[in-house]
Amino acid sequence: MYHPRELYPSLGTGYRLGPPQSGADSSFPTALAEGYRYPDLDTPKLDCYLSGIETAPRTLAAPAPLPLLPPTLGAEPALPAAEALRSLPGVSLSLENQELWKEFSAVGTEMIITKAGRRMFPACRVSVTGLDPEARYLFLLDVVPVDGARYRWQGRRWEPSGKAEPRLPDRVYIHPDSPATGAHWMRQPVSFHRVKLTNSTLDPHGHLILHSMHKYQPRIHLVRAAQLCSQHWGGVASFRFPETTFISVTAYQNPRITQLKIAANPFAKGFRENGRNSQPILFVSPDTPGGPCDSTLGGDIRESDAEQAPAPREAAPAPAPPCSGPSAEAYLLHPAAFHGAPGHLPTRNPSFQEAPDSGRPAPYAAAFLELQPGAGSSGYPAAPPAASFAPHFLQGSPFPLPYPGPGGYLDVGSKPMY
DNA sequence: TCTGCTTGCACTTTTGAAATGT
DNA sequence: AACATTTCAAAAGTGCAAGCAG
Numbered sequence: 001m002y003h004p005r006e007l008y009p010s011l012g013t014g015y016r017l018g019p020p021q022s023g024a025d026s027s028f029p030t031a032l033a034e035g036y037r038y039p040d041l042d043t044p045k046l047d048c049y050l051s052g053i054e055t056a057p058r059t060l061a062a063p064a065p066l067p068l069l070p071p072t073l074g075a076e077p078a079l080p081a082a083e084a085l086r087s088l089p090g091v092s093l094s095l096e097n098q099e100l101w102k103e104f105s106a107v108g109t110e111m112i113i114t115k116a117g118r119r120m121f122p123a124c125r126v127s128v129t130g131l132d133p134e135a136r137y138l139f140l141l142d143v144v145p146v147d148g149a150r151y152r153w154q155g156r157r158w159e160p161s162g163k164a165e166p167r168l169p170d171r172v173y174i175h176p177d178s179p180a181t182g183a184h185w186m187r188q189p190v191s192f193h194r195v196k197l198t199n200s201t202l203d204p205h206g207h208l209i210l211h212s213m214h215k216y217q218p219r220i221h222l223v224r225a226a227q228l229c230s231q232h233w234g235g236v237a238s239f240r241f242p243e244t245t246f247i248s249v250t251a252y253q254n255p256r257i258t259q260l261k262i263a264a265n266p267f268a269k270g271f272r273e274n275g276r277n278s279q280p281i282l283f284v285s286p287d288t289p290g291g292p293c294d295s296t297l298g299g300d301i302r303e304s305d306a307e308q309a310p311a312p313r314e315a316a317p318a319p320a321p322p323c324s325g326p327s328a329e330a331y332l333l334h335p336a337a338f339h340g341a342p343g344h345l346p347t348r349n350p351s352f353q354e355a356p357d358s359g360r361p362a363p364y365a366a367a368f369l370e371l372q373p374g375a376g377s378s379g380y381p382a383a384p385p386a387a388s389f390a391p392h393f394l395q396g397s398p399f400p401l402p403y404p405g406p407g408g409y410l411d412v413g414s415k416p417m418y
Numbered sequence: 419t420c421t422g423c424t425t426g427c428a429c430t431t432t433t434g435a436a437a438t439g440t
Numbered sequence: 441a442a443c444a445t446t447t448c449a450a451a452a453g454t455g456c457a458a459g460c461a462g
Contacts, residue, residue: 250422258455269429271454
């Protein structure tokens with residue numbers, strides 16, 4: 001996977017997309033920061049632009065703060081259907097490896113986080129329908145805290161053991177195929193198995209940074225990028241699947257989870273039958289990294305995938321022409337330009353070669369957005385002033401609709417372009 | 419002392435370049 | 441010479457266990 005840092009090492013490790021850190025922007029009302037939250041889908045990291053594209057006007061008068069979700073004790077409650085926040089009518093997402101996730105969820109999913117970064121297993125693998133085959137979309141994944149508690153393994157189950165650590169810099173993983181056409185995304189399942197989790201707050205690789213012993217929830221966002229060099233993003237659909245909730249750990253606590261991982265993860269095959277792990281194999285999952293869940297394009301696809309679900313070349317996005325204006329595409333090509341980085345930076349590192357399969361520049365195949373947590377102690381983002389939500393169509397305005405001023409300058413208004 | 423984190427280990431899978439064949 | 445297939449070594453991904461740190 002690639003990271004903008006590889007293109008612009010001089011910029012450091014991340015590109016701030018959100019508001020300044022608490023205290024850096026004293027003009028922002030803390031009360032609002034505490035008061036806003038989507039009722040059905042907490043979207044702290046992406047609130048800043050999801051907000052501008054809601055399909056219907058809504059009052060955001062920043063009422064009393066919504067409470068954090070209560071910590072869940074012991075067995076998880078019955079899992080509701082995937083929740084979604086949509087401004088892309090008709091778009092739906094389904095979790096391909098839902099059964100595997102449910103196996104883990106029933107036990108209490110744990111994800112190892114390491115300083116160097118550890119992949120998620122199971123990985124999020126989804127199928128999407130309802131996209132405009134001709135339009136281009138970005139697939140994003142982020143991970144957000146489920147509640148405000150820190151957890152401890154009590155021998156038989158996880159229990160809250162205090163207040164959560166302060167929110168870490170939020171990062172968003174962009175699927176390496178992004179942007180691609182709707183036809184491309186719908187052709188085969190989309191996998192995020194290359195996402196890595198780390199507990200290193202100074203992580204230089206762009207991995208998603210989490211606290212250990214905290215409960216998290218992956219979310220998947222589908223963003224319509226109108227066209228290459230477009231001035232607007234055309235809408236967002238965000239999804240989360242309750243069964244993908246997990247607790248981050250540096251070492252597995254629940255031995256049943258260990259068994260599930262060993263049984264299901266091919267990389268752990270060495271622990272199955274050679275005596276290092278004497279317990280019986282529970283099952284062998286089809287959710288292997290090399291399955292059809294892999295990326296649908298370019299270097300992210302493996303031979304086995306090509307056999308199962310070949311990705312025709314015509315599905316590959318065309319090489320991106322130089323972009324000058326603010327756009328989703330431009331962000332991927334030149335993320336630093338939207339975050340206060342020097343504007344004279346090159347738009348492309350000539351040392352990178354074209355991705356052989358996709359026909360587009362490899363270095364832009366994937367990137368991370370790093371967003372800052374908002375003001376306030378809740379860990380949720382700085383909420384937008386209500387007035388910022390009023391205009392449904394914002395054209396040519398800086399990116400952070402709720403956060404005018406220094407920071408990002410990407411227009412994500414929802415003015416229809418189609 | 420306890421809990422959580424880091425590191426090195428052995429093992430496996432994946433990947434891509436080089437070698438070989440058609 | 442060009443392309444396809446096979447081989448193989450390096451890289452990367454696993455969980456385990458010992459040791460370290462607060």
